[in-house]
Amino acid sequence: MNFNVIANRFLGLIQNDRENPWLKWILRLLALSTAVSPAGWPTSFQLKDGYKFDFIVVGAGSGGATVAARLSEVGHWKVLLLEAGGDPPPGSVIPSLFGTLIHSQYDWDYDVELDEGTGQIHADGKVYVGGGKMLGGSSSSNLEVYARGAPEDFEEWNKIAPGWDWDTVLHYYKKLERITDYSILQDPHNAYYHSTSGPVAVSRPKANMYYEKVHDEVLNSWEEIGIKRLPETNGYEMIGASKPHFTFSKGRRSSTAEAYLRPTKDRPNFYVTKFARVTKVLIDPSTLRAYGVKVLLPTGEIITLYANIEVILSAGTIGTSKLLMLSGIGPREVLSPLNIDTITDLPVGKNLQDHLLITLVIKGQKGFQTAVQNLLIPTELDAFPIPLQNGFIRLNSSTSQYYGKTKPHIQLFNLRIGATAAPALLFGCRVVANLVQDYCYSVSKANVYREIDLTNMILLHPKSRGQVKLRSSNPLDDPLVEIGYFRNVKDIAIMVETIKYMMRVVETSYYRKVGAEVARLSVKGCDGLAYGTDEYWACYVVNTVSSLAHPVGTCAMGPDGVVDERLRVHNIKGLRVVDASVMPLSPSGNTNAPTMMIGEKAADMIKEDHNEPTEPINNKDQNTNEYEQIDDYY
Ligand SMILES: Cc1cc2nc3c(=O)[nH]c(=O)nc-3n(C[C@H](O)[C@H](O)[C@H](O)COP(=O)(O)OP(=O)(O)OC[C@H]3O[C@@H](n4cnc5c(N)ncnc54)[C@H](O)[C@@H]3O)c2cc1C
Numbered sequence: 001m002n003f004n005v006i007a008n009r010f011l012g013l014i015q016n017d018r019e020n021p022w023l024k025w026i027l028r029l030l031a032l033s034t035a036v037s038p039a040g041w042p043t044s045f046q047l048k049d050g051y052k053f054d055f056i057v058v059g060a061g062s063g064g065a066t067v068a069a070r071l072s073e074v075g076h077w078k079v080l081l082l083e084a085g086g087d088p089p090p091g092s093v094i095p096s097l098f099g100t101l102i103h104s105q106y107d108w109d110y111d112v113e114l115d116e117g118t119g120q121i122h123a124d125g126k127v128y129v130g131g132g133k134m135l136g137g138s139s140s141s142n143l144e145v146y147a148r149g150a151p152e153d154f155e156e157w158n159k160i161a162p163g164w165d166w167d168t169v170l171h172y173y174k175k176l177e178r179i180t181d182y183s184i185l186q187d188p189h190n191a192y193y194h195s196t197s198g199p200v201a202v203s204r205p206k207a208n209m210y211y212e213k214v215h216d217e218v219l220n221s222w223e224e225i226g227i228k229r230l231p232e233t234n235g236y237e238m239i240g241a242s243k244p245h246f247t248f249s250k251g252r253r254s255s256t257a258e259a260y261l262r263p264t265k266d267r268p269n270f271y272v273t274k275f276a277r278v279t280k281v282l283i284d285p286s287t288l289r290a291y292g293v294k295v296l297l298p299t300g301e302i303i304t305l306y307a308n309i310e311v312i313l314s315a316g317t318i319g320t321s322k323l324l325m326l327s328g329i330g331p332r333e334v335l336s337p338l339n340i341d342t343i344t345d346l347p348v349g350k351n352l353q354d355h356l357l358i359t360l361v362i363k364g365q366k367g368f369q370t371a372v373q374n375l376l377i378p379t380e381l382d383a384f385p386i387p388l389q390n391g392f393i394r395l396n397s398s399t400s401q402y403y404g405k406t407k408p409h410i411q412l413f414n415l416r417i418g419a420t421a422a423p424a425l426l427f428g429c430r431v432v433a434n435l436v437q438d439y440c441y442s443v444s445k446a447n448v449y450r451e452i453d454l455t456n457m458i459l460l461h462p463k464s465r466g467q468v469k470l471r472s473s474n475p476l477d478d479p480l481v482e483i484g485y486f487r488n489v490k491d492i493a494i495m496v497e498t499i500k501y502m503m504r505v506v507e508t509s510y511y512r513k514v515g516a517e518v519a520r521l522s523v524k525g526c527d528g529l530a531y532g533t534d535e536y537w538a539c540y541v542v543n544t545v546s547s548l549a550h551p552v553g554t555c556a557m558g559p560d561g562v563v564d565e566r567l568r569v570h571n572i573k574g575l576r577v578v579d580a581s582v583m584p585l586s587p588s589g590n591t592n593a594p595t596m597m598i599g600e601k602a603a604d605m606i607k608e609d610h611n612e613p614t615e616p617i618n619n620k621d622q623n624t625n626e627y628e629q630i631d632d633y634y
Pocket of ligand 1 (some may be wrong): 062085595610
């Protein structure tokens with residue numbers, strides 16, 4: 001039994017025994033009582049073989065829960081949402097306990113293979129990507145950072161798939177968002193980009209004084225090396241840094257289960273079934289129409305369900321491409337060797353992109369007094385536990401001061417950890433991340449009596465591509481996921497450039513004062529190289545690579561992709577894909593908000609295609625009246 005299982009059992013105990021006075025006291029103390037409320041998730045609809053619905057949505061994640069809930073607004077449509085997992089546990093609901101979900105039963109924990117000679121700090125040649133297996137999908141297990149990408153991302157999508165321009169997608173971002181950060185709404189430059197009326201809570205809780213001081217130290221240091229301090233990074237200006245926004249509010253994660261499924265759970269035409277694993281989409285080979293799905297129930301029974309209008313796949317970038325291939329939609333060269341008849345030969349599983357992450361460890365202030373920030377973590381369980389800064393930089397390019405005219409290359413996350421967290425770091429490094437011993441020792445050693453900054457640099461627009469394939473025709477087998485980092489060497493060059501840029505931070509006022517230095521880590525494969533040379537850093541990049549868990553693109557939109565701009569699978573009727581897999585290119589930022597946006601837009605496209613009314617695209621009317629005057633600026 002591993003740590004996560006024990007932790008989730010413990011949290012489950014708390015959930016079931018909330019009336020126990022001791023537990024009540026503890027929960028009150030931590031201000032977490034709302035977070036462990038078990039009430040409110042939809043009950044599971046009992047399915048029987050042969051049942052018919054108008055729409056069957058597969059996967060209740062960021063895309064699936066969003067599109068299904070919106071479709072159920074049409075009262076005469078019977079909408080079924082099928083989810084392989086169950087309810088989110090307290091470890092999901094409490095914002096800072098997502099770590100307990102990793103490698104647990106709430107995590108798909110896919111085997112994601114690194115190419116030989118890359119990522120040598122990973123003990124078994126695999127990188128952790130994860131994926132939530134519960135209502136809300138990965139929006140129930142992610143780190144809750146809220147980022148929407150840059151306007152230029154969507155102008156590029158729009159060239160490939162018309163209708164995805166920035167003005168249109170901004171309408172859907174605003175439709176989903178309920179921001180509670182009034183510092184942003186009071187700033188007329190940024191307020192235009194936000195909304196206070198959507199279902200997904202977005203907040204930026206104020207941390208304790210100590211953490212706020214750390215935020216300032218890091219953001220001021222970054223400013224000294226040219227990274228502009230911004231009020232936020234989802235507003236009119238994006239190149240720069242700020243404290244991030246999160247998808248939670250008042251101590252409770254705002255997953256799509258929370259935002260879209262709890263409020264709609266009593267709709268009579270909306271059916272949600274948990275622990276229902278779809279194994280195949282049924283397609284009539286003569287009409288090329290999808291007419292239903294095969295579902296494996298926890299009893300072991302496999303039933304057939306029928307869709308009168310459409311089947312919608314929202315099983316995630318890995319899960320959806322696997323299901324399509326199992327159903328005969330995919331590259332013939334992958335399907336034929338497995339004796340799967342190819343109904344239509346499409347590039348399913350290709351074009352896999354992920355935001356890779358490189359970490360620089362900076363040794364900061366010496367002394368055990370810095371451990372106080374670790375001791376404060378329990379007081380911040382309903383917020384983010386560790387001081388975190390977020391930013392975007394663009395290297396070798398002049399940055400634009402004009403709103404909407406910025407496309408960053410790199411995202412930054414800085415995590416400050418006080419001294420003495422070395423044992424926890426070692427545990428996380430070895431047991432959770434499964435990295436090799438020497439590397440983990442060298443990281444934790446840096447932290448024994450010094451605070452450290454983990455400066456994470458994320459490549460936003462990788463040129464490399466991986467591929468999802470099938471290992472077998474058995475739906476219960478994991479697919480083969482080749483993540484493909486550094487298949488294009490330009491990705492190495494930009495990360496080396498970024499490291500050299502970020503290392504300049506140790507020369508800034510705060511870091512100079514505390515005698516900061518970049519920690520020299522033990523990196524397998526790089527020992528013989530002269531430390532600090534470009535050759536060394538290239539080796540460091542290739543071998544210390546990790547994932548930010550943002551796989552996209554395996555069922556990309558576009559004429560050469562898998563779906564068209566209205567997310568309909570090419571050559572097949574009655575079948576759409578609505579999840580992160582349809583993104584033709586990675587956005588400039590985390591992928592949860594863009595996937596929820598896709599779910600919102602998909603629902604309107606489906607309603608339009610079936611002659612149901614939708615709201616007109618309008619970015620001006622979505623702020624509260626209080627802030628209406630801000631429209632004058634644009
Ligand atoms: C550990 C982690 C941290 C992340 N951190 C962030 C972050 O801080 N900010 C951010 O913006 N993004 C983050 N992401 C990424 C973001 O959460 C995902 O990109 C996004 O949620 C993907 O949405 P989706 O709808 O494509 O898939 P998911 O949300 O993963 O939904 C897929 C759903 O389908 C279900 N499913 C799969 N197969 C089947 C089947 N055969 N039958 C029935 N159901 C099935 C799954 O159980 C799941 O519920 C993170 C992701 C992970 C894993």
